[in-house]
Amino acid sequence: MGLCFSTAGRARRPAPSLYFAREDDIINRVSVGFFRREAAAPRTGAAPFRGLSLRRTGGLAVPQISIVVPVYNVERYLDQCVKSILAQSFADFELLLVNDASTDGSxxxxxxYGFDRRVKIFDKPHGGLGDTRNYGARRATGKYLLFVDSDDWVEEDMLRDLFSFAQAYRADLVVFNYVRENAAGPGSRVCRxxxxxxxxxxxxxxxIIAxxxxxxxxxxxxxxxxxxxxxxxxxxxxxWFVENGIAFGDERKIMLEDLPASLYAHCVARRLLVVGGAYYHYRWNPDSLSTRYRPHRMEMLTACFSLVERILRSQGRAEQYEQRHLAWFLRSAAHSSLVNCFSPKNPAGFxxxxxxxxxxxxxxLLRRAARSDYLSRGSRADRVVLHVLRLRFTAPVYLFYRIYSRMLRKRTSRG
Incomplete structure (x- = not known):
């Protein structure tokens, strides 16, 4: 595994939406009649993080904030991202643009933007998003560290406000809110x-850990x-980020490569602050939720589950959160992987x-998770998913997700 953690030097954290957009009512509609027709159904290790090392600055002024922007085939959006950072009302920062072997004009x-003394440009062999973030973090020199995705943009007072809050509370970790921008059309939503x-x-x-x-x-x-x-x-x-060996996984081997790193960060944070500002604009594409196909999705999400489980064990929290974590596997791994099977971009036939x-x-792992009754206390959509995933036979599950995926695509296309 490319993502793990170390416990050395420690004094002792599209997670994405649980279902795809508008799924609850679709699950409920598919289940009506489906279960009328159905008969009753029969009832690992990883290597440690490579710690990052603090760099000497050779007497040069150290910026207060380092912003790492991984760049990969985002020629269309990169200008907006960089301009929003350079227009900050707080000027004491460095911007690291890390090109991950883009094949377009990124x-x-x-x-x-090389004319701006605050901008540092790096060009590296392709390694994926997690590797590119790690590369930038190793070269950052600021007191605080931020990551911005290259197809997103930020509010002009983000750095000023976050720096002020972090200083006032002497925070290790500052969490903030964002605005979800619809890439497929007009509309945005503040997510707090x-x-x-x-x-x-x-x-x-x-x-937040829960x-x-x-x-x-x-x-x-x-x-x-x-x-x-x-x-x-x-x-x-x-x-603090460096001392705790926080790093991101290889997205070619694990999906949601930043989730385990974020969980670990929250587990070891001594001074956590959550602020109300929605400073970040996240470009959200609803069409990709129902149409994008990701080969080996189940295996890559299982790898994410296993790594999170290992982190919880290392922190003495595995038993406390076992049922919640199994519910995540049912919803975010098994359910989404079955939807993925019926993507129109899946080249496989019947x-x-x-x-x-x-x-x-x-x-x-699915069989283990399906034995849990945790989701039976949830919404009707949760109970339907639990019932379907407990089925042992391929035919009814295949039929359910084939119908469900078609309905999801139709609903998404209508907006």
């Missing part, structure tokens, strides 16, 4: 955590907390998709 766009701001201390930290591990069984104010595991949703004290569905149902 590197040329980045080089246009259901807290009183600013929230400082252990109570908020424990609540949400990163898995969902609440019952509906509540945290049910719609989205993108909580994203690297870009927090600012880190860089010395036989190939049948094998994919059958392979998912044979997962020992």
């Amino acid at each position: 590197l040329e766009v980045a080089r246009k 955590l259901p807290l009183r701001y600013p929230e400082f201390g252990r109570q908020a930290g424990e609540r 949400e990163l591990v898995g969902p609440d069984a019952e509906d509540g104010p945290w049910k719609d907390a989205e993108m909580l595991g994203s690297a870009w949703r927090r600012m880190y004290l860089r010395s 036989r190939g998709r049948w094998r994919e569905v059958r392979g998912i149902l044979k997962s020992p």
Whole structure:
């Protein structure tokens, strides 16, 4: 595994939406009649993080904030991203543009900004998003560290406000809110955590850890907390980030490569602050949720589950969060992988998709998770998903997800 963690030097954290957009009512509609027709159904290790090392600055002034922007084939969006950072009302920062062997004109766009002394441009062999973030973090020199994805943009007062909050509370980790921008058309939505701001201390930290591990069984104010595991949703004290060996995984081997790193960060944070500002604009593409196909999705999400489980064990939290984590596997791994099988971009025909569905149902981890009754206390959509995933036979599961995926695409296309 490319992502793990070390415990040395430690004094002792599209997680994406639980279902795709508008899924609850679709699941409920597909289940009506489906279960009328159905008969009753029969009931690892990783290597440690490579710690980052602090760099000497050779007497040069150290910026207060380092912003790492991984760049890969974003020629269309990079200008907007960089301009929003250079227009900050807070000027004491460095911007690291790290090109990950883009095949379009992204590197040329980045080089246009080389005139600004705050901008550093790097060109590296392709290694994926996690590797590119790690590369930038190793070369950052600021007191605080931020990550911004190259197709997104930020508010002009983001750095000023986050720096002021971090200094006032002497925070290791600052979490903030964001605006979800619809890339497929007009419309945006402010996404906030259901807290009183600013929230400082252990109570908020424990609540975020719980949400990163898995969902609440019952509906509540945290049910719609989205993108909580994203690297870009927090600012880190860089010395603390380095000392704890925080790093991101290889997205070619693990999906949601920033989730385990974010969980680990929250587990070891001594001074956590959550602020109310929605400073980050996240470009969200609803079409990709129902149409994008990702080969080996189940295996890559299983790898993410296993790594999170290992982190929880190392922190003495595995038993406390076991049921929530198994619920995450059912919703975010098994359910989404079955939807993935029926993507129109899946080149497989009937036989190939049948094998994919059958392979998912044979997962020992799925069988373990399906034995949990945690989701039986949840919404009707949760109970339907739990019922379907408990089925041992490929045919009814194949039929359910074939119908469900078609309905999801139609609903998404209508907006």
